[in-house]
Amino acid sequence: MSSTHRTAAGTAAEPSRRRVLGGIATTAVAVVGWNTVSQTWATAAEAVGNSDVVPVPGLVGTLETTPGVVDAFANDFGHLFDGAPSKPWAVLRPGGVDDIVKIVNYARANNIKVAVNGQGGTGDDIESHSVYGQARVPGGISIDAKGMSKILSIGADHAVVEAGVTWGQLTDRTLQVGKTPPALPDYLYISIGGTISIGGIGGTVQRYGLLCDTVQSIDIITGDGKLVTATATQRTELFNAALSGGGQVGIIVRVKVKLIPAPKRSVIFSLFYANVETYLADSEKVLADGRFQVHAGEMLQKPDGSGWRYKLEVGATYNTTPPNRETLLCGLQDVRADAVIEDVAFRDYMFRLDAYEAVLKEGGHWYTPKPWLSMFLPASKTKQFMKRVEQELDANSLGGGFLLFYPFFTSKIKRPLAMMPNESVVYLFDLLRFPNPGEPGIQAMIDQNRRLYDIAVELGAKRYLVGSIPMSNADWKKHFGNRWTGFVNAKKKFDPQNIFTPGQGFFA
Structure with a gap:
């Protein structure tokens, strides 16, 4: 990721190669319009007397077609769709909301696709944090979210x-x-x-x-x-x-x-379980009685590498008086000798992945392709599915990553397109692979994702939009189920020219 942005910085030092509209440096070559026939951006010289060129509206920000810039916006955190096939034609650095309004109108009139690129991360590692090309917009306009x-x-x-x-x-x-x-x-x-x-x-x-x-x-x-x-x-x-x-x-x-x-502090309990049955029982017990303010968990390798165990990660927040730990742990069946209990500042827990991010970057895992698998499992079928997962995965399946796994109530989910299994309790299954550098089996991991996804769907699961799963239009129609027609109607109503976010592939 950082090398991508060094490239972008490098090209900025070569003004003869730049094409920028709005906020133009005096040595820059200005892009003034879109050639509707050649489907390319046109300079002032190219636009003279050319009726095929549609002028771009004036902007407070910039519209950049520099090779280094569009190259950077052709990549994302997942690195599964990097490079030329994912390149936008241009990147909008908006100077305000009006710039985005103008570009959307321009894109609609000229049949140009548009997508926002979140541009998150830390340090020099700033890019789209989609993992399967969801934010890519080949041949279109990518909007840099850093401009808003x-x-x-x-x-x-x-x-x-x-x-x-x-x-x-x-x-x-x-x-x-x-x-x-x-x-x-x-x-x-x-x-x-x-x-x-x-x-x-x-x-x-x-x-x-x-x-x-x-x-x-x-x-x-x-x-x-x-x-x-x-x-x-x-x-x-x-x-x-x-x-x-x-x-x-x-x-x-x-x-x-x-x-x-915001509370001042949190007591975080990391409780370990030797098998999925005990983990599921305790997870649903504390979910039902609501004794913790934070409730997460994961499936992870045993310390000796001999198989899998489970961790319930739960937290009780407070301001001045710490909670009674014995009361919070009452009735739980974890391997108590393995438990880790920490009293930490609330902010420290919220930003707990900062240190882990540094470790993943140091080991090179942060920059590898990421075939993630993210789903919601119906509680009644979760044990059956996880037994299969225990057989399918090994330490190499995770690399430097992890598998988040914990329950919640579907009654808390209010937005209708956040598709959930038809049960009152479901489990997040979030296989966040950070493969080892040089891992040759990336495609095999994606194939495994699809296989596990098909098994899960037969059990009533729904996918979460983060993941890396090859999906056809028929797959998406099945995923959205009885909400598909409403979704299609909303698309037609609010994006009649179908210009927004083609990388999701819902309506391909």
């Missing part, structure tokens, strides 16, 4: 942010006034707009639902170039299609997200 990354206001019970703000930025700002978003992803350096467009999940899902369930309103630019506000009661159809709809009905530019009082 302001925190606009912090209120008593909500924050208003531009869609490119990351959860980490928002959390740090709200903690300054004793507040926090009620639901956060495990990795905080991803854009809020991108996350809520696919749902977003974290360790408080059993209390607050998906991240998109904590959104109170959105400002969104629809396919007809209109900027509108949508809520659960105002433009409900648009609101429901935008949250967990994979970016199909518009470009979210502003978000009003709920805030709650």
Whole structure:
């Protein structure tokens, strides 16, 4: 990732190769329009007397076609669709919402595809955090979300942010006034707009639902170039299609997200189980009685590498008086001698993956292709499926990664396109592979994903939009089930020219 951005920086030092519109450097070659016949951007010289060139509207920001820039936006965190086939024609660095409105109108009129690129991460490793090309827009316009990354206001019970703000930025700002978003992803350096467009999940899902369930309103630019506000009661159809709809009905530019009082500290219990049966029993026990504020877990290798065990990771938050640990652990069947209990600052737990990110980068795992498999399993079939998974996977299947695995209530999920199994309790199954550098079996892992997905679907599972699973239009129709027709209608209504986010492949 960092090498990509060094390349972009390098080309910026060669102005003769740059093509930029808006905020133009005096030595830059200006792009003035789109050639509808050759399907390429045209310079002023190329546009003279050429009726095939449609002028681009004036922008406060920039529209860049520099090779280094479009190359960078052809890649994502998953590195499974990198390179030329995924290249956009141009990258919009918006100077404001009006720039995005103008470009959407221009794209619609000229049949150019458009997608937002979240551009999350840390340090120099900034890029789309999709893992299966979901944010790519071959031959279209990629919108750099960093151009809309302001925190606009912090209120008593909500924050208003531009869609490119990351959860980490928002959390740090709200903690300054004793507040926090009620639901956060495990990795905080991803854009809020991108996350809520696919749902977003974290360790408080059993209390607050998906991240998109904590959104109170959105400002969104629809396919007809209109900027509108949508809520659960105002433009409900648009609101429901935008949250967990994979970016199909518009470009979210502003978000009003709920805030709650932030605790000062958390007691985190890492409890280990030798088998899936005991883990499932305890997971559902603490889910039902609600004794913990945070509830996550995972399947992981035994320390000696001899097979699998399970970890229940639960947390109790407080301000001044620590909770009674014996009461919280009462009735649980974990291997108590293996338990790890830590009392940590609330912020430290929220940003706990910072250290792990550094380890993955140091070992090279951060930069490898990522064939992830993300699904929701019906609780009644979870044991059966996990027994199969125990047989299918080994240590090499994970590389430097992990397999998140924990239950929550489907009653907490409010947005209709966040598809869930038809049971009251479901399990997140999130196989987040970080393959070893040089791993030759990436395609075999993707094939395994598809095989496990088919098995899970037969058991009543639904996929989560994050993952790396080859899907046909028929697969997507089956996935959305009785909500497919409504989704198709929303697409036709709010994106009639079908210009938004082609990388998801829903309507291919």
